[in-house]
Amino acid sequence: MNIIHQIRYCSRFTLTEHQLAEYVLHHRETVAHMSMKALMDATFVSKSMIHRFCKKLGLNGFNELRIQLMECKETTDSIGIDINYPFSGEDSQRVIAEKLMLLYEKTIRDTHNFLNLDSLLDIVMVLEKALCIDIYTHAHNFNAAENFQDKMLSIGRQVTCQDDDYK
Structure with missing residues (x-):
């Protein structure tokens, strides 16, 4: 997961840290080249607040935040298509097909950016140890659950999907 997504979706921020996060998100290129003093002046927060903010993101300090912001090449909002009314x-038909292609590419890119490989490995280890995997879902998620069940059965893993009255 890139630093922008970490900042955007961190649920442990205090109100002040959330305001700092909003500033960083809206001025990330500027913040990447700022000194800590300049960020303190721009956001009216203390040095210790910036350090706590960085620690909550799993960073060693402000310099690591700056490096991550410089390295971050977020492309999630750059396709120029309103996803609500594409x-x-x-x-x-050609334009619609091209817009669909861009939306699918964006979805794949966003999914990749959200992946946390350590968490994914933990999930794989839990599933590997399970004797049987039960999936409880309802409505439109049932097809995805059945698809997962079929894929797991193809590698010899027992998965059961609990039927739902709301299909």
Whole structure:
């Protein structure tokens, strides 16, 4: 997960840390080249607040935050398509197909950016040790659960999907 996603989705921030996070998200290129003093002046927070903010993100300090911001190449909002209304009545079939391609690419990129490989490995280890895996779902998620069940059965793992009355 890149630093932008870590900042955006960290649920452990205090109100002041959340305000600092908003500033960093909206000014990330500037913050990447700021001194700590400049950030303190711009956000009206203390040096210790910035250090706590960085620690909650799993960073060693402000310099590591700056490095991560410089390295971050977030492309999630750069496709120029409103995901709520991606097509218009005037769009040709070719334009619709291209917009769909861009939306799928964005989805894959976002999913990749959210992956935490350590957590994924932990999940694999738990599933590997399980004798049987039960999935409880409802409505539109049932098809995804059945798809997972089929894939797991193909590698010899026992998975059961509990049927739901709301299909």
